[in-house]
Amino acid sequence: MNVVVLGATGSIGRQTADVVAAHPDRLRVRGLVAHRDVDGMAALVERLAPAWVVLTDRDAAARLQVRVPAGTVVDAGMDRVIARIQDEPPATVVAAMSGFVGLGPTLAAAERGHRLGLANKETMVAAGGLIREAVRRGGGRLLPMDSEHSAIFQALGEPARPFRRLIITATGGPFRGWDRARLAHVEAAAALNHPVWRMGRKNTIDSATLMNKGLEVLEAHWLFDAPLDQIDVVVHPEAVVHSLVEYPDGAMLAQLGMPDMRVPIQLALTWPERWEVPQAPRLTLAAVGRLTFEEPDHDVFPGVALARRAGTVGGSAPVVLNAANEVAVERFLAGALRFLDISDLVADVLAAHTAAPVERLDDILAADADARAAARAWSPGGGEGRRRHG
Ligand code: NDP
Numbered sequence: 133m134n135v136v137v138l139g140a141t142g143s144i145g146r147q148t149a150d151v152v153a154a155h156p157d158r159l160r161v162r163g164l165v166a167h168r169d170v171d172g173m174a175a176l177v178e179r180l181a182p183a184w185v186v187l188t189d190r191d192a193a194a195r196l197q198v199r200v201p202a203g204t205v206v207d208a209g210m211d212r213v214i215a216r217i218q219d220e221p222p223a224t225v226v227a228a229m230s231g232f233v234g235l236g237p238t239l240a241a242a243e244r245g246h247r248l249g250l251a252n253k254e255t256m257v258a259a260g261g262l263i264r265e266a267v268r269r270g271g272g273r274l275l276p277m278d279s280e281h282s283a284i285f286q287a288l289g290e291p292a293r294p295f296r297r298l299i300i301t302a303t304g305g306p307f308r309g310w311d312r313a314r315l316a317h318v319e320a321a322a323a324l325n326h327p328v329w330r331m332g333r334k335n336t337i338d339s340a341t342l343m344n345k346g347l348e349v350l351e352a353h354w355l356f357d358a359p360l361d362q363i364d365v366v367v368h369p370e371a372v373v374h375s376l377v378e379y380p381d382g383a384m385l386a387q388l389g390m391p392d393m394r395v396p397i398q399l400a401l402t403w404p405e406r407w408e409v410p411q412a413p414r415l416t417l418a419a420v421g422r423l424t425f426e427e428p429d430h431d432v433f434p435g436v437a438l439a440r441r442a443g444t445v446g447g448s449a450p451v452v453l454n455a456a457n458e459v460a461v462e463r464f465l466a467g468a469l470r471f472l473d474i475s476d477l478v479a480d481v482l483a484a485h486t487a488a489p490v491e492r493l494d495d496i497l498a499a500d501a502d503a504r505a506a507a508r509a510w511s512p513g514g515g516e517g518r519r520r521h522g
Pocket residue numbers: 138139140141142143144145165166167168169170172188227228229230231233251252253254277278279329330331332333334335393
């Protein structure tokens with residue numbers, strides 16, 4: 133099977149490379165896409181010998197060009213990413229760019245009928261309806277790679293059974309149990325130190341604020357056609373139960389395993405088959421011993437409540453939530469905002485936004501651009517959404 137990886141140099145992208153390299157007789161990388169990590173891409177080209185690569189940054193692409201063998205064609209720019217996806221014979225496209233920027237190529241892959249392995253949750257939050265529609269038109273299918281959604285997908289079965297609730301598990305992040313006073317002065321380095329998962333910086337900060345779970349609630353809403361009030365979040369620090377489905381009779385089905393993204397990544401590539409994941413550690417229940425669960429602290433970590441609010445309003449509101457959060461995380465990582473400012477910024481930008489329907493891609497792009505401008509202009513101190521996370 134041929135595989136194309138969007139976001140190849142990232143955490144998910146490199147783990148996808150591990151999965152492909154473990155099954156050289158059955159999986160082959162045809163194309164790789166990243167932004168500007170020349171060293172990372174050069175190493176992947178050497179390892180996987182793809183037919184083509186695209187770096188969306190033109191200078192970086194020029195530097196890569198002189199470092200790859202003649203068998204690999206190097207292109208530059210997002211328009212070339214889209215063209216490559218459109219020209220590519222049927223493949224599995226792994227959508228693992230970080231953030232809203234992945235929307236264009238994800239939609240292109242869906243329209244073309246490629247099988248879509250979706251890690252890039254921000255695109256689903258901002259444009260879930262459009263992506264679903266594009267998958268339907270293209271005649272391909274979408275398989276979740278986010279570990280929680282992979283778990284739910286597995287527990288739902290195919291065709292998906294009617295369910296009563298989807299229950300998404302959360303590790304709680306590095307600051308589980310902290311109060312706002314303690315969170316007021318945390319540095320980026322502490323927020324980047326996730327207790328379980330090694331992920332890209334954006335996703336890691338989202339895990340610390342719990343916005344990651346908020347985004348995952350909205351992602352689940354679109355992936356599984358689930359009303360928001362039938363999607364719950366529970367904190368489970370051991371990260372062994374990857375999520376659950378509750379059925380009408382009260383029975384719950386869960387998927388368990390050691391936390392290792394290569395398992396859900398590979399499953400999205402091979403489904404309905406299950407192959408070995410040679411590198412991944414196996415779960416020994418007695419060695420884990422105890423599994424614990426607790427309610428999230430929504431007052432201290434308003435990410436889930438904010439996402440629910442945006443999802444309930446609908447239309448452009450989730451686009452705005454996502455865009456404001458992306459900018460807030462960038463500003464926090466750049467040292468321009470404090471940790472608690474992240475959710476305050478998102479709350480304020482969301483509160484100031486008048487939601488409108490989003491029927492076309494242009495509507496989404498416009499709402500995203502407006503929210504980014506508002507988020508860049510935001511400064512701590514004023515605002516109405518502040519700590520009214522209801
Ligand atoms: P990383 O930050 O590690 O990697 C991001 C990737 O996207 C890099 O390859 C980067 O390229 C590429 N990229 C960023 N901007 C552009 C652009 N403008 N054009 C082309 N490529 C671009 O992120 P992760 O791998 O952690 O996450 C990727 C996605 O998967 C996110 O949406 C995240 O929420 C989701 N996810 C991640 C999980 C994880 O365990 N990591 C778990 C579940 C979901 P470059 O290196 O050149 O900048």
